[in-house]
Amino acid sequence: AGGIKLREDIHNAHGYQFLVQFALILSSSLKVNLVDSKSASMNSNNSGGSHASGMIEQTFSASPLQSQILPSLSWLLDLMVNLAQTGPVEITSVGDIAPKSSNSKIPGHQRQFSLEKIKDRRERGSNQVKDLEAVQMLQDIFLKAEDVYLQAEVLDRMLKIFSSHVDNYKICQQLRVIPLFVLNMAEFPALLQEKILKILEYAVTVVNYVPEQELLSLCCLLQQPIETELKHSILSFFVKLLSFDQQYKNVLREVGLLELLLDDIKQHKYLCGVEHQNANFSVEQSVPFSRSLTIRKDDSDAILSSPRIGGPASGKFRVFEDEGTITVAWDCLIALLKKSEANQSTFRMSSGVTLILPFLTSDTQRSGVLRLLSCLIMEDVQQ
Incomplete structure (x- = not known):
């Protein structure tokens, strides 16, 4: 009861917004201290020449201090997790749980069993998210923070919330937190990208949730x-x-992955007969399917709310052109088609076989094409 009263007091006093600002201030103060430490170290060793200065900068960039956050900031994030899980617990009466009997008096052993069952339900429900606004505050900290390690800590806390109760991920879907993070993954460093995908993997494998968004x-x-x-x-x-669940062959087709991969092949420079392609493709070329994203974006400081087409030259190579993704792109296409009559039918109706045949003359593409053709031929014979 005390925890609920504290949460209500914080909420009524607009305390959540204060906690967000306080977390950002703590993060900024640590960043300033690190910069001051770096400047002091460089000044004290300035007489050592440019080589020594470079060594100091290199040492600082690898310093473990950068991977730490203040203990008070860590406690603050833990507080937000606790606030998210604080709220009234639904109490089930003994009569609702105990076996129905014509005798109104409940035997002692049944009463003991019922009380234990109530206690078990309370314990399992105690970690369920009851205050979405606290989760929203974690999202705000993540979006506004300039410290990647603070953002990583926020993602760790969110995974902790999701893993503490099987329903928490579904409950938090009302906020569209993870879809927003996923949509903006290109703006984040690899550390955060890995953690976001880990959260998604948890939702699929443990919660058994299909994250279509x-x-x-x-x-x-x-x-x-x-x-x-x-x-x-x-x-x-x-x-x-x-490979985890066959249903994702249909799910990924419905969200447009098969069509996207086919479009990627159609736009390949090998088929277009040119060596280089302009990175600024038209929207019709770049987006093979039209689907809208409903992303919660109440704050003007949110990073992005919709996908951006076009960009730097680093993105001009498509997945079947980029040497770093050619193999996994073929793996993905083959996995989509394997043991899926619906996907194979879509592939054939889109002239997929005709599209990939010219790639047999390409040293980098031949292996993928042969594996795909082998899959289609073997399963066509079996059907």
């Missing part, structure tokens, strides 16, 4: 000029999903 966001990312490493991570994640 998040998968659609990942498909949108593949059409943007993102780094090779992120493309590879996304495609590898799709391959993992396809």
Whole structure:
């Protein structure tokens, strides 16, 4: 009861907004201290020449201090997790749980069993999210923070919330927190990208939740000029999903992955007969399917709310052109088609076989084409 009263007091006094600002101030103060420490070290060793200065800067950049956050900031994040899980617990009466009997008096052993069952339900429900506004505050900290390690800590706390109760991920879907993070993954460093995909993997494998919104966001990312490493991570994640559960063959087709891969092949420079392609593709070329994303964006400081087409030259290579993603792109396409009559039918109706045949003359593509053709031929014979 005391925890609920404290939460209500914080809420009524607009304390959540204060906690967000306080967390950002604590993070900024640590950053300032690190910069001051760096400046002091460089000044004290200035007489050592440019080589010594470079060594100091290199040492500082690898310093473990950068991977730490203040203990008070860590406690503050833990407080937000506790506030998110604080609220009234639904109490079930003994009569609702105990076996019905014509005798109104409950035997002692049945009463003991019922009380234990109530206690068990209370314990399991105690970690359920009861205050979405506290989760929203964690999202605000993540979006506004300039410290990647603070953002990583926030993601760790969110995974802690999701893993503490099987329903928490579904409950938090009302906020569209993870879809927003996924859509903006290109803006984040690899450390955060890995953690976001880990949360998605948890939702799929443990919660048994089908994150269609998040998968659609990942498909949108593949059409943007993102780094090779992120493309590879996304495609590898799709391959993992396809091997985990057969239903994702249909789910990923519905969110447009099969159509996206086919469009990627159609736009390949090998088929277009040119050596180089302009990175600024038209929207019709870059987006093979039209689906809208409903992302919660109440704060003007949120990073992005929709996918961006076009960008730097680093994104001009598509997944079947980029040497770092060619193999995993074929793996993903084959996994989509394997043991899926619906996907194979879509592939054939889109002239997929005709599209991939010219790639047999390409040293980098031949292996993938042969594996795909082998899959189609073997399963066609079996059918």
